[in-house]
Amino acid sequence: MKKGGAIYILTNLHNQVFYTGVTSDVVKRIQEHKEKKYSNSFTATYQLDKLVYYENYLTIEEAIAEEKRIKAGNRASKIKLIISKNAEWKDLWDEISQW
Template sequence: MQRGGCVYILTNKCHTVLYTSVTADITSRIWEHKNKVYPDSFTAKYNCEKLVYYFAYLHIEEAIAAEKQIKAGNRQNKVNLIQRMNPDWKELYDELIKE
């Protein structure tokens, strides 16, 4: 049985740090970031808890491939990706949990 996944980008309050990752359960994973479940993690250290981009895939392997492609790009590529989906850089977590 195949399991889907999401690639996502978090940022901090000032949008100075971008964090890209992949997960099979985006609502739970973002909740963990917001609540600093792993206090020694990169996202906890740099206060990356604002979800500004996510994209769901049918297969986790597709999400992992997309994550690698995003991470291989420079910051401007990530900014462009975010702005295409979320031009105002608004918090998307609230919309996500309503789905």
């Protein structure tokens, strides 16, 4: 990944719950979610380990601003964002895990 930051959206197997996050290392962070590194976290509790959306940014500040914008939106706006890049709702982990 480029130096900077990334935002991502995770969901569960049935796409019922969303989690929006920001990180400077999206591969490492998603791997942590998949391995449930933080067993008491929101994502571990609700089995959120399916990466359905991500976007890279040149700076972490840009990524943080976008994360805040996405979190301020409602469920419908998150669904629209996900569908714009991942209409099949597939797990994008395979796409990024080899970076």
